[in-house]
Amino acid sequence: MSEERRRPMRGHGPMGRGMMPGEKAKDFRGSVGKLLNYMGRYKIALVFVLIFAICGTAFNIVGPKILSKATTEIFNGLVSKLSGGDGIDFAKIGRILLILIGLYGVSACFSFVQGWLMTGISQKMCFRMRKEISEKINRMPLEYFESRTVGEVLSRITNDVDTLGMSLNQSVTQLITSITTVIGILIMMISISPLMTLIAIIILPVSLILITTVVKSSQKYFRTQQEYLGHINGQVEEVYSGQNIVKAFNREEEVLKEFSETNDTLYASAWKSQFFSGMMQPIMNFVGNLGYVSVAVVGGYLTIRGSIEIGDIQAFIQYVRQFTQPISQVAQVSNMLQSMAAASERVFEFLAEPEEDITVENPVHLEHPEGRVSFRHVRFGYKPDKMIIHDFSCDVEPGQMVAxxxxxxxxxxxxxKLLMRFYDVNAGSIFLDGHNIKDFNRGELRESFGMVLQDTWLFKGTIMENIRYGRLDATDEEVIAAAKAAHAHHFIQTLPGGYQMELNEDASNVSQGQKQLLTIARAILADNPVLILDEATSSVDTRTEERIQKAMNNLMKGRTSFVIAHRLSTIKDADVILVMRDGDIIEQGNHEELLKKGGFYADLYNSQFEETA
Structure with missing residues (x-):
């Protein structure tokens, strides 16, 4: 692959670390709009969430007003007792308290149902998004994955969807309850005393000014914290995956030094951001206490004048205490909404990425592909301004081995990659059995090819399952036969469990050479008419390579095969050898013919046997 296609391995910055809490969306309104459209199928459930949340909050708000009746009754009873009256009417107080318990019980039931519904909606959305992302991955072009880090793609499925689900579950509910609480408490306070309500409202701008000042001061530290959290995650991931290289070159101290510098910056920014964030609650408590004192003084004066009852003061004080809480909650909800919008933006960006045209109209269908391949003046570059293949033409007959x-x-x-249509040519055409490969459905086209790459890929599962991945309906006997043809049968038998041995996630419990043998066995089992071997024997020893080559020669009889090799001794038996340099075929012929020419191929071949001075 050309150098410009190499992707960065380090997970620094937003591209490699997923979405951090508090990160803002580029287009908040657009992202929220898309999310609301996406939630359209859940609108009935959302309406019930809204109704239950409002009802649960409303019943909770009425509580202090009912309780004030009991307080007033106790106060009047004590005054009556001192005046020689009947005293406290405990029966009436009991009825009031029963009503109060009933109200709070109903409120709890509404809140429970609303929480249950909202959790169901958010989890169904997360399930649906993960499903759509997983399906989307299968339709994405290879170019997307080669231009981005693995961590970035995975973060869309894990971090972003989790953040979206959590923020949606908490923010929607809290936003509804906070707005309902503010409106409901305001109505209740006005019903008790417009004057005391005015005093409570006047204090609010003070708290808003203080909170805004704190938020503005803390934003830069939050940004730095998020940035360096991404840096430190990237460093840890990079060093962990390359631990053997770090130890081999004695770079532990340099790695620790780099980590410490990043960690120090993260510590400083995180400390400051959390300090400012922690100041919000004390500020709100301070403002709330100011309101509490003011209401107590004015309420006492109004009670003396007989304008309100003593129980109303108790209820109003409770409302003042509760009045500031929803406002601080709205500030927290705004952060969650930003996180939700940013997460949804990243998810929808991924879902909107261009897809491969997997199907075409009136596709070509070959019952028995012969394997005749033709390249006609192919021109291609991973970037339009950087062509790496300038004018490639070649005809390959069925059954030929092309090196x-x-x-x-x-x-x-x-x-x-062009032959498999992982990428499409910029100019020219590629034909399979006389048909342009663009006229095939991509899935059917790739069914004609078996592929073994230099980079092995094995998944967590048994050896039997990994080989059978080449043809899922293969019997155990066919799998074993393919392993024998790839000279993998002997080493598999020596492993604990044999074919039923479980490979771990990165298949590190077998050697690199053994991995390669298993992927070759998988290709043999697939039994495709065209074989592609890209440095397929690069990780095995010379003796095993010779044995595999003999097995491959038997396998390739009657099949078209493309073999990419650096060790030229492995392709001496090729029918045609294409010698490429700078994207062009500069020589073409069999091994003997090319050696006689004494050109570039001969220099490459002879350089393998030259002694280093």
Missing amino acids: IVGPTGAGKTTMV
């Missing part, structure tokens, strides 16, 4: 050789970056692997 593609050349220096690194010549375009060998790129030709294979």
Whole structure:
């Protein structure tokens, strides 16, 4: 692959670390709008969430007003007792308290149902999003994954969807209850005393000014915290995956130094951001206490004048205490809404990425592909302004073994990717059995090819399952036969469990050479009419390579095969050798013919046997 296609491995910055809490969306309104449209199928459930949340909050708000009746009754009873009256009417107080318990019980039931519904909605959305992302991945072009880090793609499925689900579940409910609480408490306070309500409202701008000042001061530290959290995650991931290299070159101290510098910056910004964030609650408590004192003084004066009852003061004080809480909750909800919008933006960006045209109108269908491949003046570049294949033409007959050789970056692997339609050519055409490969459905086209890459891929599962991945309906006997053909049967038998041995997530419990043998066995089992071997024996020893080559020669009889190799001794038996340099075929012929020419191929071949001075 050309150098410009190499993707960055380090997970620094937003591209490699997923979405951090508090991160803002580029287009808040647009992201929220898309999210609301996405939630359209849940609108009935959302309406019930709204109704239950409002009812639960409303019943809770009425509580202090009912309780004030009991307080007033106790006060009047004590005054009556001192005046020689009947005293406290405990029966009436009991009825009031029963009503109060009933109200709070109903409120709790409404809140429970609302929480249950909202949790169901958010989890169904997360399930649906993960399903759609997983399906989307299968329709994405290879170019997308080669231009981005693995961590970035995974973060869309894990971090962003989790953040979206959590923020949606908490923010929607809290936003509804906070707004309902503010409106409801305001109505209740006005019903008790417009004058005391005015005093309570006047204090609010003070708290808003103080909170706004704190938020503005803390934003820069939150941004720094998020940035360096991404840096430190990238460093940890990079060093962990390359631990053997770090130890081999004795770079532990340098790694620790770099980590410490990043960690110090993260610590400083995190400390300051959390300090400012922690100041919000004391500020709100201070403002709330100011309101509490003011209401107590004015309420006492109004009670003396007989304008309100003593129980109303108790209820009003409770309302003042509750009045500031929803406002601080709205500030917290705004952060969650930003996180939700940013997460949804990243998810919808991914879902809106261009897809491969997997199907075409009136596709070509070959019952028995012969494997005749033709390249006609192919021109291609991963970037339009940087062509790496300039004018490639070649005809490959069915059953021929075609070797593609050349220096690194010549375009060998790129030709294979074009043949499989992982990328489409910029100009020219590629034909399979006389049909342009663009006229095939991509899935059916790729069914014609078996592929073994230099980079092995095995999944967590048994060896039997990994080989059978080449053809899912293969019997155990066919799997074992393929393993024998790939010379993998012997080493598999020596492993604990044999074919039923479980490979771990990165298949590190078998050697690199053994991994390669298993992928070759998988390709043999697939039994495709065209084989592509991209440095397929690069990780095995010379003796095993020779044995595999013999098995491959038997396998490739009657099949078209493309073999990319750096060790030229492995492709001496090829029918045609294509020598590539800088994206062009500069020589073509069999091994003997090319050696007689004494050109570039001969230099490459003879350089393997030259002694280093």
